[in-house]
Amino acid sequence: MIFLKRTLPLIITFITGMIMIVAFFSGEGLPSIKSLESTLPKWIQIIMTFTMVLGAFSLLRINLQKISRKADGWGYSLVLIIGFLSMAFLGFITGSWPMFDKPLTNGEIYYVLCEDNVSARPIRVIDNLKDKEGKIKVEYVDDKGEKLADTESAMIPPDTARTRNMSYANSMQQILFVGVFKNAQSTMFSLLAFFVASASFRAFRIKSKEAGLLMGSAFIVMLGNVSIGSLVSQILAYIPVIGPYLNIADIKEWIMTYPSSAAQSAILIGAMLGYISASMKIIFGVERSHLGGEG
């Protein structure tokens, strides 16, 4: 058991790590080894995809247990399960449509997604034979099947046409994605604006000279990033002698280009060295804590 849990993973890590290192430094003279540099990451992507199933089952199991036991907060679990199942169901239905694809029939009414990606408009198939670009000829109709006045026939890819029920499913999925998911993401991201303000108010105290320097730079960068900065610069320009040099935007550019990038680069260099060192330790089996137990 120890061999399977600890020794075998170490051996596999070492072998694959060395292969990737050799592939990274190989030249064109070793094409079969060089190709591993792009092949192995694809294998990793495939393996990672299987783990998504693991996570989904774990999520469902835990929340269903909470609902069945009516544990504290089981209402949230119910909302989660409903959202999870509806998005999954709609996604499977709309995504697997090509599997049930039947040839389109002349004269029948189908639906295509409009430019807003939510609503669908009805069309009638005039000629279901594909042209050299793979498109079929259709005309736009109203809900009763009457040809719309002042519209011409159009050429569309046949797999964009859906039956009535499938177009409803498509629209529902888009409503949930565009109307709920996208807006929820934007809402969560917008919380940052409020939290930056409260974090700044709470944390930015001039307790030392360095903190004072930080505060001054922060004010200059905040002003320089927005239009108010140029107004402030115009006012400061009236100061005799040094006024013309007090352009907030220019000072902000200098701060961002030199001290700030230098500090970022320094942190990155340190972090990258840490990355390389940690990777080497994992490849050579020095670091084993991620396997559980004593390192």
Add this chain to the structure above:
Amino acid sequence: MNIFIKLKNLDRRWVFLFVALSVIIPLLFPFALPVVPTKAVANLHKFIENAEALPEGTRCFLSFDFDPASEPELKPSAVAILVHMFRRNLKPICGANWPVGGEMAEVALVEAANAYMSTYEDMKAQGKLAPGCKPIIERGVDYVNLGYKTGAIIHVKALCNDFMYPYPQDRDGNSTAEMAIFRNPDGRRFAMSDVGLIISFTAGTGGIETFISMAGEHKRPMAAGCTSVNIPRFTTYLQSGQLIGMTGGLPGAAEYETLIERPGKGCAGMTPQSIAHLVIMLFIIFGNLAYIAEQRNEAKKKG
């Protein structure tokens, strides 16, 4: 002094309220503030404007590597750059390294195409369009959205090897082999070497840094649009010359809109952003005054 000490323990919900008001009020009662373009944005504008660097008809690759959370910051600069490209008769080819990037590209393209076509006559009268510009631009001829492809760096490498191989169809399922935008005058297969400029609108990983790491293979000029928080990270690439220009966050979008004389969401967002920054600075000052007052009180008690 006691007021300042009370301020120290101010409930953070008051801070949230003031920040919300500082954004809502300028949106309800808008007023314009001057926008001065910075060097990074001006360089990008100059490069796209330069007929020698990017002659009419040049295809440019735009990678939309962001999600709806970053859309308010990156979409305005994407639309501004697309409008500028349409006015210069350049042909944007849009792709994505992020799963919803294809949708982001679609929304930006539709908005930019409508903006270009609705102002065509005015711009033509003012002489601000390239000679070859048409009143109506078509998908597949003047622009295309290829959608999202997985793989990030592997995808970019595949583009460098054979641009058309990962994209037999565009996002809508139309065959790319038949598209006029990919046709070369000499009949050659479209390749990365035909791309005049690569721009990535990046919210995080898998964006412009992926293209920069492959620079040795594609050797194309690159530019970026990034969120404000990533500006320091990408400034190093500007300094080293790996990026020819960059639009940083909403201010970058506002600067680009000013340069192309088409105020949009970027310029409209500058006023609320300015007021919000001032409010945050005021709160920081109040917090420090409270801190100083507290220190003085403690010193008095000890003394």
Add this chain to the structure above:
Amino acid sequence: MSIFRRPPRSFVPILALILCALSMSFLMADQTVESTVTEHRQGEAALCCSDHGTTEELTAKPAAEAKPWFAKERKTVLIIIVLLLLFVSYFTFHAQRKELFIRRISGLSALEDAVGRATEMGRGVMYIPGIMDMDDIQTIAGVTIMGHVAKKTAEYDAAFYAPMTRSFVMSVAQEIVKQAYLEKGRLDAFRPDRINYLTDDQFGFVAGVGGIMMREKPAACFYLGTFYAESLILAETGNSVGAIQIAGTAEPSQIPFFVAACDYTLIGEELFAASAYLSKNPREVGSLKGQDMLKLVIIAVTVIGTLLVTISETEFGKGLTPLTESFMQYLK
């Protein structure tokens, strides 16, 4: 099992010399072979170009035959890695004979106090090892420290919450925490349902974690791994429930948010040093010292390069321009 067995002391310098010699010969061999072949072909062309075609046709052939085995454009990377390996090897063996000093990292020293505080208050501990998958080194560093924190919570009998954004990381974390509880003889206290997967979506995850924080009100929160835009939301929510917060990431754009909002922050490589710091394992401490040596080399190269470039820009430094150009060319 460790890949390295303990070699004799004299082995290290000999190994260093051999590796350096091999690297240099590998780098030089390619050029020598190509230039020799090209010269030979040019020589042949000079004698018989009238019979066998033009000089250009003949000299063009070597490029197709002599494909290099080594990617020359990556030679600088190889040198850095070889140097790092040498330093790490040397100090790893050195550390086994003599204790090496690591400066105090306040965030890691406060780890035990944070867990103790949570126990005293009767509240739990929350741990988030970043939002990326196990292929990210920061996540591995995060789950490594998680093992140490889990041992403390097992010892002090504090509740341990660890919501995850990747199912693979969840499996690894469950295994590590279970092992930690087993070592402390508290397997009965291990609750796998508290180490759960929420969602892959960044903001969906932070919304879920925010909810858990508001309901469970942990007294100590640890954010150690890769974070992006959600970092400040996590930190502020943790602050609002009164938790002591220890954060660590190597993402430069998120470090300022953690510094502003958290009580302790591990910056950049301090996150990777945590494992050595907490375990005091001689091998890990030695590798940390080796890493620091390479940083000294990089600092020296940076200073030399800066001086060369600066001086060669001045009037009296024109003579240094060829040296500066070769130096910069070699670094590329």
